[in-house]
Amino acid sequence: MRVACDDADLRRRVKKAAGADPSASGAVRVAGTMNFKRKYEPDCPTVAIQEACPGRTVTQAELEALGLIAPPDPPRPATVLRNSKGDTWPSYQQCLEAAPLNHGGDAPDVSRADFTFALIASDWGHPAEQVAARLMEYSSKARENGQRYADVTARKAAAIVAARTRRPTGPAP
Numbered sequence: 001m002r003v004a005c006d007d008a009d010l011r012r013r014v015k016k017a018a019g020a021d022p023s024a025s026g027a028v029r030v031a032g033t034m035n036f037k038r039k040y041e042p043d044c045p046t047v048a049i050q051e052a053c054p055g056r057t058v059t060q061a062e063l064e065a066l067g068l069i070a071p072p073d074p075p076r077p078a079t080v081l082r083n084s085k086g087d088t089w090p091s092y093q094q095c096l097e098a099a100p101l102n103h104g105g106d107a108p109d110v111s112r113a114d115f116t117f118a119l120i121a122s123d124w125g126h127p128a129e130q131v132a133a134r135l136m137e138y139s140s141k142a143r144e145n146g147q148r149y150a151d152v153t154a155r156k157a158a159a160i161v162a163a164r165t166r167r168p169t170g171p172a173p
Helices: 008-018 060-065 092-098 110-123 128-138 140-145 147-165
Strands: none
Touching (some): 092 110, 110 128, 110 140, 110 147, 128 140, 128 147
């Protein structure tokens, strides 16, 4: 079954209703392969096809009627993400507190908090190198995954801000 959809919010809600990892890339696993993740060890699950309907496309209404789309999230109150010192860096703690829950539903999604922090810091004019350095300082995930994770997160955020504001993403002249 294929869901014809260009709506990112709808895709997120389908993933949520299915219990899928909300931060997954959207790639799929091939039937017969194993999902190797530490959390599944030593009994990693094997991907299997339960049912197939080749060529079938479903509508959003059909998915909703089957209860396969999670309801929209309630609106969140706007918050100013400045730290307690009042300086020009956003508050990482507030980004973490405002992040949606992780796939397990038991803690904030640190990746989303990291990206939100990087996006706001980039929007406030901080270069990607400085944002990555702050992520290494503040984020447990950045420290766990290393400098490359912090650099990629900061560069992606800077690219989005640059595209919106038409600012260059490279170092300041």
